[in-house]
Amino acid sequence: MAENAILIIIYLLGSVSFILGLKMLSHPESARRGNLVAATGMTLAILGTIFLYINPDTGEHLHNFLWIVGGIIIGSIVGTISARKVQMTAMPQMVSLFNGMGGACAAIISVIEYNHRFAPGSFGMNGTILAGLLIGSVSFSGSMIAFGKLNGNVKDFSLPYHSVFNLILLAVLICLGVYLSVTDTPNMVALGIMALLCLGYGVFFVMPIGGADMPVVISLLNSFTGVAAACAGFIYGNQVMLTGGILVGSAGTILTLLMTKAMNRSLLNVIVGNFGGGGNAATGEGSTTQGTIKEISLNDAAVLLSYSKKVYIVPGYGLAVAQAQHVCHDLEKTLEEKGVDVEYAIHPVAGRMPGHMNVLLAEADVSYDKLKEMEPANEEMPSTDVVLVIGANDVVNPAAKNNPSSPIYGMPIIEVDKAQNVIVMKRSMAAGYAGIENELFYEPKTRMLFGDAKKSLQNLVTEIKQV
Amino acid sequence: MDSILSFISVYHEMIFIIILSIFLGIEVISHVPSVLHTPLMSGANAIHGVVIVGSIIVMGEAAPDNYFALTLGFIAVILGTLNVVGGFVVTDRMLELFNNKKKKK
Numbered sequence: 407m408a409e410n411a412i413l414i415i416i417y418l419l420g421s422v423s424f425i426l427g428l429k430m431l432s433h434p435e436s437a438r439r440g441n442l443v444a445a446t447g448m449t450l451a452i453l454g455t456i457f458l459y460i461n462p463d464t465g466e467h468l469h470n471f472l473w474i475v476g477g478i479i480i481g482s483i484v485g486t487i488s489a490r491k492v493q494m495t496a497m498p499q500m501v502s503l504f505n506g507m508g509g510a511c512a513a514i515i516s517v518i519e520y521n522h523r524f525a526p527g528s529f530g531m532n533g534t535i536l537a538g539l540l541i542g543s544v545s546f547s548g549s550m551i552a553f554g555k556l557n558g559n560v561k562d563f564s565l566p567y568h569s570v571f572n573l574i575l576l577a578v579l580i581c582l583g584v585y586l587s588v589t590d591t592p593n594m595v596a597l598g599i600m601a602l603l604c605l606g607y608g609v610f611f612v613m614p615i616g617g618a619d620m621p622v623v624i625s626l627l628n629s630f631t632g633v634a635a636a637c638a639g640f641i642y643g644n645q646v647m648l649t650g651g652i653l654v655g656s657a658g659t660i661l662t663l664l665m666t667k668a669m670n671r672s673l674l675n676v677i678v679g680n681f682g683g684g685g686n687a688a689t690g691e692g693s694t695t696q697g698t699i700k701e702i703s704l705n706d707a708a709v710l711l712s713y714s715k716k717v718y719i720v721p722g723y724g725l726a727v728a729q730a731q732h733v734c735h736d737l738e739k740t741l742e743e744k745g746v747d748v749e750y751a752i753h754p755v756a757g758r759m760p761g762h763m764n765v766l767l768a769e770a771d772v773s774y775d776k777l778k779e780m781e782p783a784n785e786e787m788p789s790t791d792v793v794l795v796i797g798a799n800d801v802v803n804p805a806a807k808n809n810p811s812s813p814i815y816g817m818p819i820i821e822v823d824k825a826q827n828v829i830v831m832k833r834s835m836a837a838g839y840a841g842i843e844n845e846l847f848y849e850p851k852t853r854m855l856f857g858d859a860k861k862s863l864q865n866l867v868t869e870i871k872q873v
Numbered sequence: 874m875d876s877i878l879s880f881i882s883v884y885h886e887m888i889f890i891i892i893l894s895i896f897l898g899i900e901v902i903s904h905v906p907s908v909l910h911t912p913l914m915s916g917a918n919a920i921h922g923v924v925i926v927g928s929i930i931v932m933g934e935a936a937p938d939n940y941f942a943l944t945l946g947f948i949a950v951i952l953g954t955l956n957v958v959g960g961f962v963v964t965d966r967m968l969e970l971f972n973n974k975k976k977k978k
Binding site: 425434437452470471473478482485488489490492501504505508511512518519529624628629636638643646648652653656661664754768779 | 926931
């Protein structure tokens with residue numbers, strides 16, 4: 407009795423710590439403490455479950471401690487090492503991978519509990535178990551595909567009529583789920599088939615979605631896993647799993663919507679839109695771009711930058727890939743020493759995830775108040791002498807404003823075309839992540855500096871020091 | 874219809890928790906600056922790792938000769954731990970960068 411009461415208190419503390427943790431995570435000053443608060447609550451909940459959990463029907467404690475502790479030790483070691491070692495640029499993949507693990511965990515629980523707790527007639531409980539299986543598996547296989555796409559292992563691929571195909575598959579899955587929950591005896595073969603189809607659905611769900619939309623997909627799958635965890639919590643009547651899962655489910659959904667809003671797209675559009683995929687929408691028919699590209703020499707660029715008053719740097723994922731954030735900070739310092747005012751304009755979806763670019767620049771010691779969000783930066787564009795675009799493409803593409811047939815039409819952009827001069831540092835003329843031509847490169851005031859971002863920046867810093 | 878009603882009356886407490894948590898989740902993060910989207914997503918990712926509690930229960934209740942449940946449960950415990958530990962460590966690494974910034978100023 408006492409043990410049960412203590413466990414309930416622990417679960418209550420756990421739930422409160424999750425709420426406080428999420429709350430603190432949404433303010434810059436308290437974010438890190440918030441993460442620790444949630445982690446502490448999680449540790450309490452895990453330890454409490456291991457030692458205090460009593461089965462309400464049999465009154466027995468848990469056993470198989472060796473297996474449980476062994477699994478936790480293996481998971482902790484592998485998890486800590488991989489999370490410590492991962493490059494900051496590969497962060498989105500890593501989040502996707504860990505998310506998939508949680509989804510798989512929820513799906514496995516459902517498989518075992520279907521075998522264990524199936525009760526003929528209790529449609530609601532059977533249905534919850536199967537919902538956990540469906541959502542967990544979709545989250546797992548979807549996250550794996552998202553991971554592969556961000557890592558560059560998986561190419562965009564879409565079946566003809568993929569949205570119709572996916573709808574039919576989903577309908578089949580729901581029918582199968584209904585059958586499995588109203589049937590009289592648990593049918594493990596049908597459950598196995600359902601599990602496989604669910605995994606397949608996750609693959610087909612994410613496959614046609616273009617790489618540029620991966621952040622939205624990861625965030626969506628993140629909230630899916632939350633719901634799957636809540637389903638598992640429902641099975642056990644476990645409060646901490648319920649609150650934790652549902653909190654993430656709803657907070658994750660809101661976060662997903664905030665992201666789609668930053669890209670000025672609807673969630674439906676992301677899911678069925680086939681944006682940036684192998685489809686025909688990718689090129690954008692109106693982009694019959696004409697004109698010539700002008701290159702700029704390192705020397706000229708150095709002179710232009712040194713004699714400017716106000717310079718804005720617009721970093722993109724290219725900067726991160728080239729690991730050039732530190733050199734970029736050097737450039738900023740060198741220019742500041744010459745009396746140039748340097749700031750960064752960060753697009754909400756620069757990099758691979760919202761806020762990703764801020765993390766990368768923070769890693770390179772760039773001062774927090776030099777990072778300007780898109781709107782204040784846009785106001786200052788007309789009074790800016792030079793904009794240096796480093797490895798960014800779609801977020802500065804004017805087609806988003808003036809070409810209604812472009813797939814990114816309507817997305818807010820950093821209006822670099824309003825500045826006096828634009829220097830674009832780019833590896834090649836290849837299109838950006840969304841696969842769209844960029845008219846900016848053909849504008850009269852734009853000049854291109856081709857080459858690896860890191861090398862070009864290093865050379866640029868040396869040149870500027872000599873001016 | 875009867876089964877739905879009895880479902881609601883049996884599980885009314887959990888249904889309450891679910892509905893209230895939905896609103897709480899929306900309320901808690903609705904004013905987050907875009908700078909923190911990535912760490913917040915990562916932190917939320919770690920929190921849904923609470924599903925590990927379920928895998929511990931599955932594992933702890935499995936009969937010693939039920940190798941089906943033991944094997945799958947063991948895998949589930951490992952996966953759940955990966956989600957929790959990896960998620961919190963990655964989030965901490967991201968936020969550490971923001972904090973260092975503050976101290977130096």
